[in-house]
Amino acid sequence: MAKADVTVVLAHGAWADGSSWARVITALETEAIKVQAAPLPLTSLADDVAALSRSLDRTEGPVVLAGHAYAGAVIALARRARVKALVYIAALAPDEGEKVADVFYRLAPHPKAPKLAPDDNGLIWLPEDAFATAFAQNASAEDHAVLAAVQRPISLNCITVPAGRPLWKDVPSWYLIAEQDRMIVPETQRFMAERMKATIRTQAVDHTPSVTAPAAVADVIREAVRSVSGN
Template sequence: MAESDVKVVLVPGAWADGSSWSKVINGLQTKAISTVTVPVPLTTLTDDIAAVDRTLERVDGPVVLVGHAYAGAVIGAVRNPRIKALVYVAALAPDEGETVADVFYQNEPHPKAPKLGPDQHGLIWLPQEAFGAAFAQNASAQELAVLAAVQRPISPACISVPVGRPLWKDVPSWYLLAEQDHMIVAETQRFMSERMKAQVSVHPVDHTPSVTAPDRVVDLILQAVREVRD
């Protein structure tokens, strides 16, 4: 199987959109790897899983499915036999019967983590100042401006529903552990990645390395692509 035959599907997490993967997409394109992002609605976990399924209908061949942050729960809940590997980027990985909130709040939050709660419409937005303090503190001012401008709110319905048997129990998984993460503390990431028996890559990066350390993310995805190819 040629490396280019393996497709990479990228799923953004809460408060982000497909543009958060732009540097990773460029890096994968230099390796001739076809890549698409999933426009998740962030309305319910079921809706987000369905959005991944619709995207997979547009993609042929074996897939490496990649999720950032909240999207770790989404990629673990997809059931498509063409998914041959999962890559978690500072991502949440609830086990069967757990909710996203269960693992997100497992440990004490970082002192710079924002206080989150729904607005009058029942949507959770990331406070403006949190982008530079916790979401991507290593980003440039220009990158932070874009992240804040395109942010998409998440519904509590995404994080309060227990998940079924996660796919990481059935396919090989990789995990980028972000040591400088102010949103999901490294201790929580370490617990999840070890429980998954994932191949872990630890880096001194923030919560959104797809923006601030894209080469690290590309390298990890390529490891998964090569294993699927071989």
């Protein structure tokens, strides 16, 4: 069991909120691992980093940050103090000077990937049917309904600004590659993970394994926690 002094802070991606981590949270807390889910506004990359910092301010001791999808860019810009490891769950990892959109659109999309466009407010919503066809195709109909109902749109300001120096250049990182991902091409995930020199774990899971394969996600996070705690 991991030491209780390590806190795991989870960051949700686009079209999701903290509830997307529910099954991972319960899996980790059965082992007495402290967990928080950071609420991100998805209004700009800077706003999301600031929101994550506020969540970090509520913790004490060493921290393991885990990000899903877009939130990979957010956790990489967190303050260095006390962050001892990063965990990427099918997540985007732009390098310094790159935009989130640069890595998201690096390769041709999956045939079932949704066509995305901003509305009049500059916000991108995921079409409701995309939760079943691309976002979490392995989830139940009940999960699809919840994911669609609680989705948060992402602003163009999150994906069109260059990122700063990423924290993965300075702290150990883990990366769960989702082989069945229809939102972020698995080959792009591997490219980013190898560029980061991350510890790579590969699973036959969809884009949102926190919902559809929480045990696999918890295993990777647990590995990072044990590395930090020495257990």
